[in-house]
Amino acid sequence: MPRDGHDISRRQISDNALKVLYRLHKAGYQAYLVGGGVRDLLLGQQPKDFDVVTDAKPEDIKKLFRNSRLVGRRFRLAHIMFGREIIEVATFRGHHTESDDKISKTNASGRLLRDNVYGSIDEDAQRRDFTVNALYYSIGDYSIRSYGGGIQDLRARTLRLIGDPETRYREDPVRMLRAVRFATKLGMEIESHTAAPIKQLAPLLKDIPAARMYEEVLKLFFAGKAVQNFRMLREYQLFAPLFPLVEAQLKEDPHGPAMRLLAEVMQNTDARIAEDKAVTPTFFYAAILWYPLQARAQDIALESGLSPYDAFFAAMGDVFEQQCQTISIPRRFSVPARDIWQMQQRFERSKNGRAFKLLEHPKFRAAYDLLLLRAIAEGGNTAKLAEWWQQFVETDDDARKQLLQNGANNSRSGGQRNRNAQQRRRRPPRRNNGERKPQSNGAGE
Ligand code: ATP
Ligand code: MG
Numbered sequence: 001m002p003r004d005g006h007d008i009s010r011r012q013i014s015d016n017a018l019k020v021l022y023r024l025h026k027a028g029y030q031a032y033l034v035g036g037g038v039r040d041l042l043l044g045q046q047p048k049d050f051d052v053v054t055d056a057k058p059e060d061i062k063k064l065f066r067n068s069r070l071v072g073r074r075f076r077l078a079h080i081m082f083g084r085e086i087i088e089v090a091t092f093r094g095h096h097t098e099s100d101d102k103i104s105k106t107n108a109s110g111r112l113l114r115d116n117v118y119g120s121i122d123e124d125a126q127r128r129d130f131t132v133n134a135l136y137y138s139i140g141d142y143s144i145r146s147y148g149g150g151i152q153d154l155r156a157r158t159l160r161l162i163g164d165p166e167t168r169y170r171e172d173p174v175r176m177l178r179a180v181r182f183a184t185k186l187g188m189e190i191e192s193h194t195a196a197p198i199k200q201l202a203p204l205l206k207d208i209p210a211a212r213m214y215e216e217v218l219k220l221f222f223a224g225k226a227v228q229n230f231r232m233l234r235e236y237q238l239f240a241p242l243f244p245l246v247e248a249q250l251k252e253d254p255h256g257p258a259m260r261l262l263a264e265v266m267q268n269t270d271a272r273i274a275e276d277k278a279v280t281p282t283f284f285y286a287a288i289l290w291y292p293l294q295a296r297a298q299d300i301a302l303e304s305g306l307s308p309y310d311a312f313f314a315a316m317g318d319v320f321e322q323q324c325q326t327i328s329i330p331r332r333f334s335v336p337a338r339d340i341w342q343m344q345q346r347f348e349r350s351k352n353g354r355a356f357k358l359l360e361h362p363k364f365r366a367a368y369d370l371l372l373l374r375a376i377a378e379g380g381n382t383a384k385l386a387e388w389w390q391q392f393v394e395t396d397d398d399a400r401k402q403l404l405q406n407g408a409n410n411s412r413s414g415g416q417r418n419r420n421a422q423q424r425r426r427r428p429p430r431r432n433n434g435e436r437k438p439q440s441n442g443a444g445e
Contacts, residue, residue: 001151003142008041010142016082017050020065020089021139027064029056030121032136034090038144039132042154043186052089053124053136061089093127094119109170109204121145129168129175130182130194131160153191159183160191169197173204176238177216184228198236205241210328217242217327221284224273226266245292245322258291261377268373283366285329286337287373293319293341309345316341336363343367344374347385359393368393 010018017033024031031054040047054061058070061078068080068089077090094117096106121136125147128134132154134147144151148162159182161168161175169175176198183190205213220229233239240247249258265287272279297315301308320334329337340363347358347367358364368389375386392400 001144001146006042006144008038008137008142008144012041013037014050014085014087016080016085017052017087018139019082020052020080020087023064024052024054024056024061024089025139027056029054029060031139032121032145033139034136035128035133038135038137039154039186041137042135042144042151045186050087052087053092053121054089055092055121056089057091057118061091091118092121092124093117094123095126106171107207109207111171111173111204111207122147126162128162129172129178131162132182132186132188134162157186157188158191159186159188159194161194165194166197166201169201170204173201173208174212174216176202176205176236177220177233180229180232180236180238181220181223181225184225184232185223195236198238202237202241205238206326210324210326213242213327214329218281221266221269222273222279222281224270226269227263230262230266242326243288243323244326245296245319246288249291249295257374257377261290261373262288264373264376268369280366281329281333282336283340283369285323285333286340286366287370289319289323289337290341290344290370290374312341312345336366339363340367340370344371347371347389 013033017037021031021033031052033050034053035051037047037050056064058076058078061080062068062070065078065080067082068078070076071079075090077088080087080089096117125134125136125145128147130153131146131148131150133150135150135154136145137143138145146152148160153160159179161179179190179194179198182188220226220233230239233242234250246258246262249256250262253259265284269279269284293312293315296318297308297312300306300314300318301311304311306314316338320329320337323329324334339361343358343361343363344367346354361367371382371386371389375383388403392403395403
């Protein structure tokens with residue numbers, strides 16, 4: 001597609017990406033903007049980042065840019081650093097003809113462990129995932145090259161994998177997650193052959209390193225499309241390999257509290273992103289793992305006879321350990337997530353003087369937000385508890401003291417009644433010698 005056949009202008013491309021493209025071009029190499037950057041510009045969306053591809057080898061790129069470093073083993077490429085902006089420069093990928101382990105390697109299920117065979121632009125295009133991602137903007141003549149009908153698919157909003165779908169998913173199962181993500185992000189339909197093998201191959205995601213999965217999950221749930229991605233991941237049975245503990249809860253009770261809570265979490269995350277508010281994996285994981293945590297705590301209590309409190313503690317460790325087998329969650333998120341969990345228990349025990357202290361806890365807001373979501377998911381006593389805290393949070397200190405006073409009066413009279421009842425039960429039948437002192441009636445307790 002020649003320069004006058006499309007409306008991408010250099011003004012829409014970041015200055016740093018242009019610098020990289022021009023320097024490669026002047027040094028005699030081919031240089032293209034590729035993938036998501038071109039795709040998003042053609043769709044009128046602002047690209048997240050700009051990727052460059054060239055026939056220069058990583059070592060050549062390194063020589064050309066002092067501000068560069070080579071990264072990646074599985075897929076070796078150069079990062080050119082401009083302050084906070086990083087332009088990724090890859091060398092054209094080629095076909096895997098030789099069986100040299102050092103440059104290309106697959107495992108038993110067909111997964112590519114290494115992909116460092118270099119080739120031509122045509123070969124490179126065939127190694128990309130979707131046709132709409134195989135778009136190349138040339139800095140030489142400002143034309144766009146499209147392979148496998150990428151431009152037509154883009155116009156028709158069709159997401160189509162290049163080559164044989166099953167082979168391509170086996171090479172890299174993460175492409176199944178990318179299919180879902182691009183479908184929702186770009187408002188595209190997954191073409192039927194591209195969609196067909198997903199359910200059957202979904203379990204292959206279990207072999208993906210947990211660290212890579214962490215990045216993918218961020219892109220799925222923290223980019224404003226959590227509601228749609230959640231729905232679609234479940235539809236394609238891709239949710240289970242990511243979050244096996246959560247899926248077990250959803251399967252057990254498809255319309256129960258766990259499902260309601262997840263729906264709320266996804267909606268809230270999207271709403272916050274729409275309002276430019278911060279979202280954090282801490283809250284996200286604390287919330288979606290809340291019911292798996294309850295289930296695990298109950299099991300532990302039954303199996304080991306631990307007190308509910310100790311079982312809850314043990315379950316916190318178990319649940320994160322299990323989740324981290326599929327998705328690695330950095331400690332800077334999992335540690336405060338435990339605070340959010342523990343505070344759920346403290347909410348129940350702190351409708352007294354300690355309430356002020358709880359309010360000052362650095363994780364109070366997040367914990368309170370989870371309590372509100374649980375109230376929606378569970379109703380009943382949790383809703384009552386949330387209501388009390390809502391009153392407490394939304395008022396000033398004087399009114400808060402009043403609230404505690406009222407609570408204390410209520411519980412004192414209630415407590416008194418209970419204690420009297422207990423004493424009545426505990427007290428042995430009075431002997432007639434009158435020697436036995438009455439037990440404390442509570443006044444001195
Ligand atoms: P976005 O940045 O919006 O997530 P993107 O398409 O730019 O979308 P990147 O992960 O930045 O996605 O990758 C850049 C390009 O590299 C893609 O457009 C695609 O051509 C290629 N690519 C990325 N991941 C894969 C993969 N797993 N298999 C094949 N090609 C890939
Ligand atoms: Mg990108």
